[in-house]
Amino acid sequence: MKRFEILDHTADIGIVAWGRNLPELFSNAAEGMFSLITDAKVSGEGFETEIAVEGEDRVELLVNWLNELLYVFETEEVLPGDFEIKRIGPVSMKGRVRGGPIDYTHHELKREIKACTYYQAAVEELGPTLWRAQVYFDM
Amino acid sequence: MAEKWKGPLERLDDNRWVIPRTYKQGMRTDGIIYAGKDMIEAVLADQAPEQVTNVACLPGIVGRSMAMPDIHWGYGFPIGGVAAFDRAEGVISPGGVGFDINCGVRLVRTELSGDEVQPRLKELVNALFRDVPSGLGSEGRQVFSQRDLTKVLTEGARSLIKRGYGWKEDTTYLEEGGAMAGADPAEVSEKAMKRGREQVGTLGSGNHFLEVEVVEEIFHPDIARSFGLFEGQVVVMIHTGSRGFGHQVCTDSLRLMQSAMKKYGISVPDKQLACAPLSSDEGKAYFAAMACAANFAWANRQLITHRVRESFETVFGSSAEKLGMHILYDVAHNIAKLERHRVTGKELDVCVHRKGATRAFAAGHPALPEAYRAVGQPVLIPGDMGTGSYILVGTQRAMEETFGSTCHGAGRVLSRSQADKQSRGRDIVAELQEKGITVMAKSRSTLREEMTEAYKSVKAVVETVEQSGISLRVASTRPMGVVKG
DSSP states (O other), X not given: OOOEEEEEOSSSEEEEEEESSHHHHHHHHHHHHHHHHBOOOOOSOSEEEEEEEEOSSHHHHHHHHHHHHHHHHHHHTEEXXXXXXXXXXXXXXXXXXXXXXXXXXXXXXXXXXXXXXXXXXXXXXXXXXXXEEEEEEEO | OOOOOOSOOEEEETTEEEEOGGGSTTOOSOEEEEOOTTTHHHHTTSSHHHHHHHHTTSXXXXXXXXXXXXXXXXXSEEEEEEEEEETTTOEEOGGGTOSSTTOEEEEEEEEEEHHHHGGGHHHHHHHHHHHSOOSSSOTTOOOOOHHHHHHHHHHTHHHHHHTTSSOGGGGGGSGGGGOOTTOOGGGSOHHHHHHHTTTTTOOOSTTOEEEEEEEEEESOHHHHHHTTOOTTEEEEEEEEOOHHHHHHHHHHHHHHHHHHHHHHTOOOSSGGGOOEETTSHHHHHHHHHHHHHHHHHHHHHHHHHHHXXXXXXXXXXXXXXXXXXXXXXXXXXXXEEEEEXXXXXXXXXXXXXXXXXXXXXXXXXXXXXXXXXXXXXXEXXXXXXXXXXXXXXXXXXXXXXXXXXXXXXXXXOSOHHHHHHHHTTOOHHHHHHHTTOEEEESOHHHHHHTSGGGBOOHHHHHHHHHHTTXXXXXXXXXXXXXXXX
8 A cells, every 4th residue: 555645736735645544544644744855764763752632623633743743843853753643533642753863964855844734634534444634735 | 736727717808807706605705816818827727716716705805805916726825815804894814824924025235236246156145055044954043032032023123123133224124114013922832932943034945045136127217216226236135934933823823713713603615714703812813923923024034134234244345334235125925914995985994815915005105114105115026046036016006906915926837746857857056057047055856846947937927917007017136146945
């Protein structure tokens, strides 16, 4: 299964992500988002934080989760290595992100994502073991 | 790529196209798109017109839902969107401002000619690249204390001038005097404060830039003289916004608006258009936080201006005063403003949302500095990094038709992946150098995504606003040196 794919948009950029379940979907969406920022890979060592977000539905949870990750990336200056979704409920979720510090001399940061938007944002259950999400980012 | 828009479009004249409100249920007014005959096909190529009609559905909209000729597909509002809402009955929407609150453009004049700068150009671009932090990451950044940042949020550019980063006269030549009223730091989250602490005076990335330009053509000599412009003159254009601070304010507000919509029984065709009545607690809270971000952006461009003056001083061995580095003007192109306009013969208090659109007030408006009051407001229109920019002036027609608004730039025509494909294997820096433009950038991807072919012709955009009478061309510039994030 493909984990994510880039969506074309004239001014901005989006992603579609897939997962066998909601935790995998949220994790793949996060990877898709960071693939837009950098191709650099870091080991999941050196930095670890827990992220808890709330939202009125799954779309809000996804958008809030991704925006929270952008906040961590910018303020902590770390690149996430892996994401672990601990729990996703109807209106709240909890995840853990591990990563390492950005090395500006070796990691090329391709672009800046300003934020994850709600525009045409979707989280859908396509089958018993297939979920799909879509979001656009403001670049 | 995006689906082509297939809705109805009525041609009003050569430069204006109407989407009638009968197009879909929920539209409270018509949509209108300003675009030349040659541009309209490109406008219809994606879902930007649908976004014009979505904005037409928002409660309390006054006049039409408008789009300037640089319209392109955004999120919520289209980029190039303008809409005004009644102060008493209308709404305010963070989606009508965007994440980069008060992204805008400042133009700094010099008394230097292109010929004088050319021999030192490499050195100058190097100095600017070194002195103004750009790209991602905090290298070389100035850290602001909580107290100083709070002052930035309420006093905007003035807070920095007080600390020695600028001249006393500077605020006279900034929209809103560089500090919007109504800013309340109590409405700003801890997260936004944390993101903002190290970002005052930073350019950022993407389409933001710092450009050394030379005035190429003067269209209206009298107005150009009032703006202090002459042919062959070197000017500096600064294009950036409120950085992570503004992005966080918008993110926080969208969450607040989602719940407010339920409370006030508002439904919108796109979640990104979440809004609240201007008169509600949530509407007021967003306005107060947005004003903080707007002030952050004016302070950001102020500190960059200071660094630019310092770089010129170092390279040319003369003071910025002697080099004549006065600010020509500074405009916001992502903002919601409380303004009074004449609507069908009556004075009306409205909240004008400009998302990728610029205020363009006509001569005589009290908001203009005295030096420009007889001619009108300078409007700064950046082009792409290979073709140069324009300085326009606001007109009476804009006051009557577009709530004193006009275009803001070229507008993208290629998506980032299309630009990436078309530029693969090319050396954009060398190509620009061949055209006589020296470029320095933190990221090679940014350069490829921002190449000339990725944008509409800014010339066609400004010709359309001139032909439709909502602004006049005063001067054009061409780039000499570019700094990108």
